[in-house]
Amino acid sequence: MKRLFSRFLPASMRKGETTIPVIRLQGPIMPGGNQFRPTLSLATTAGLIEKAFAIKEAPAVAISLNSPGGSPVQSRLIFKRIRDLAEEKNKRVLVFVEDVAASGGYMIALAGDEIIADPSSIVGSIGVVSAGFGFQELLKKIGVERRVHTAGQNKAILDPFQPEKPEDIERLKQLQLEIHETFIDMVKERRGAKLADHPDLFTGMFWTAKKGLELGLIDGLGDMRSFIKQRYGDKAKLQLISPARSLFGRKLGVFGSEAPEIAAAAAHGLADAAEERAMWSRYGL
Template structure:
């Protein structure tokens, strides 16, 4: 519609600016999330992603990504939504890495037809990790007895309050290998011949943006504004896409509004948020951030 109206105007009044919608995907990738701990998931990003691809006249959609990773499922769901919409709307997808696109963050980045990063960006970490704590000796010291009742012999696998079992570890490793292979296949499918034959590529290592070009993990170095103006002209305008806002200016939730929380809900969310915050902090800390 905008293009049609533009043609109807006198040439001197026509806008020559190309508008590129921009979506920020910043944060750890986790299901759920709340006011106390926002995170990236399909539920939290689907609205802005679809809104960006709805720009009929835009030749491309740009994504600013800054994530140390998190849930492999949510990462792949976000990746797939971007690729599905790119094919449906016939749009080019450009991914711009800021500080880090690692693990699940890199999985989302490969949804781009091109990946652009800063020379000092951290890229890669194509692997799978699980981490927890074990407390069996602490339980003995404080005189607490662990009581677990299950129907099914494997329902208490990897119980942190009991000593590790070899069979449990082997099951977890097998699961990780399946998820890792899915990740590897996705990267190979998207990056293809651009990937270099390097034995460390899929070991979970990560590299600077400069080294990532040599390995074929990204396509070029640069920043969003400069690259987009170079490609689409000096008059190119970047349009940041945000969550829709309600009648009183508050950002709407997934279902259009946010229900008010009771005091117990707030306390529970805050307590859960402390644990999640520690996990989130650990993800960023792996990359010195």
């Protein structure tokens, strides 16, 4: 009878068992995204984070992270939401890196009280980058004239259809330096004395996790399941926190009238695929 009753208790309340909620954060970090092009942002991750920290009996929350980076703002917002809830709910945060946690991905990893990675994972890239294209010569070849009218002399700064101006580039670099300083401050605050004195630590360089461990960027090498079992015992259970199914997903395949919206979303995703591919390929992925 006692055994039967225990089956109806939450796993975290059964004798000798500990349940650790798991959040999976994967993909580039940027606002927007859709069913065909999922991305990480506070809007897309807040629900998962809240659900994981709402499990009262869990002593910790595990985060499976795989991201090449992206928006510094969204990266910091996700980081802050995790840290705020960790302090509010008094829970430990364990981050497990899969293929890569670089740039904004590493910024999110800093939310962990411990960062664990596979020896071949890529970590680091503590820097800021802006990339784009210039199309002014293409317009000349196809006989198109670009016309831009602004109120404010800097409203058309870094227009990809006009030649670059030295003063515009200098302004962009100043913005990058300020964002970089914020990133460096976060790393120093979260990693503290663990960091090695290495000249390339804050240059945007990235390393395998094996080297990252020597540099103090992570705390250990391994995988989530083995680490959790070792830390919380053989009866410890991992509970994956799944996102709620969206209204878009529920309607898909039920009403034919949404076909134009679905096609537009798919086309938008294809248009941005090259940018995302470049982010992953930078780390050999």
